[in-house]
Amino acid sequence: MTTLLTWLAGHHVGLYVATALVAALWAVSEIVSTFAAQPVRALRTSGALLLVGLNAAFACLVLGAALATGLAPSLWTAVGVGLAWQMLIRTRINFIQPLPGEGSSEAVGFRLDEMYTRLQAFCRRQIDRTLVGERVRLIEQALTMLDLEELARRAHLVLAALLATGPADPRNYVQKILNSEMDEESKELLLVLTILDHGSPALLRDMIREAERGKKDAEKRTS
Amino acid sequence: MKLFNAQIDETQRQLLQALWEKGPAMPLELAVRTFMLPDEIQQPLQELEKAGLVERHAFKGGEMLVLTKLGQEIVRS
Numbered sequence: 001m002t003t004l005l006t007w008l009a010g011h012h013v014g015l016y017v018a019t020a021l022v023a024a025l026w027a028v029s030e031i032v033s034t035f036a037a038q039p040v041r042a043l044r045t046s047g048a049l050l051l052v053g054l055n056a057a058f059a060c061l062v063l064g065a066a067l068a069t070g071l072a073p074s075l076w077t078a079v080g081v082g083l084a085w086q087m088l089i090r091t092r093i094n095f096i097q098p099l100p101g102e103g104s105s106e107a108v109g110f111r112l113d114e115m116y117t118r119l120q121a122f123c124r125r126q127i128d129r130t131l132v133g134e135r136v137r138l139i140e141q142a143l144t145m146l147d148l149e150e151l152a153r154r155a156h157l158v159l160a161a162l163l164a165t166g167p168a169d170p171r172n173y174v175q176k177i178l179n180s181e182m183d184e185e186s187k188e189l190l191l192v193l194t195i196l197d198h199g200s201p202a203l204l205r206d207m208i209r210e211a212e213r214g215k216k217d218a219e220k221r222t223s
Numbered sequence: 224m225k226l227f228n229a230q231i232d233e234t235q236r237q238l239l240q241a242l243w244e245k246g247p248a249m250p251l252e253l254a255v256r257t258f259m260l261p262d263e264i265q266q267p268l269q270e271l272e273k274a275g276l277v278e279r280h281a282f283k284g285g286e287m288l289v290l291t292k293l294g295q296e297i298v299r300s
Contacts (some may be wrong), residue, residue, distance in 0.1 A: 034246070170258050177260070193255040
């Protein structure tokens with residue numbers, strides 16, 4: 001136990017943990033602000049976990065490089081790197097020891113930056129895909145359970161409170177959909193999307209639950 | 224950038240703004256966000272794609288519209 005503690009202290013493990021935590025928190029805040037409409041759902045995706053882990057890992061890598069250049073191993077260094085490591089690799093500050101031979105610190109910084117940007121984009125795409133997949137499943141459920149009349153009524157209520165910000169008036173949108181030449185299924189789909197987008201996924205889930213309950217009650221009565 | 228801004232009409236501006244504010248969307252979702260019918264956004268969307276402001280990403284259930292970096296800059300400017 002003592003040996004382990006000595007080893008941990010000798011390798012500044014506490015500092016790495018602090019850096020990883022700060023970087024992970026930073027990543028969480030980025031995800032929450034990027035997916036402001038569904039922050040909790042976005043955070044639960046595998047893409048989000050990967051992005052948080054990636055941030056922590058890259059920040060630790062930068063802390064390791066910074067400590068190797070002789071930077072004082074203090075808590076402030078760890079927190080500072082946790083907060084600013086993205087800026088450090090993006091501005092290619094010369095904090096990494098130049099490698100002997102052809103490699104330069106700038107090249108290392110640049111490659112890290114490029115690699116992180118690609119991985120970050122990959123994680124964001126994964127989060128997008130998961131969220132869209134969830135939306136598609138919810139839409140399918142709504143289309144199976146709810147009819148045009150009910151959807152139109154709820155969509156109208158959702159839009160009633162919205163103010164026109166562009167040339168199209170939100171309050172006329174339901175009527176516009178109903179009057180269009182689209183088939184009934186397309187109209188239902190647009191109304192479901194209206195409730196989902198201008199109302200909330202929770203509202204649509206409640207409607208589906210209500211319809212399921214109603215269906216069960218009706219079945220009980222007939223049996 | 225100013226040149227791009229001058230070439231974008233009101234509908235296209237709304238589409239870009241909707242993608243910026245609520246993130247990537249399926250084409251139908253984008254229509255709903257802007258209170259338009261799917262037919263009404265088809266042409267403006269194609270033009271935005273041609274101009275490199277919006278791109279389509281395929282996924283399992285269909286396709287998703289995403290703002291490109293240039294598209295993001297246009298909305299911000």
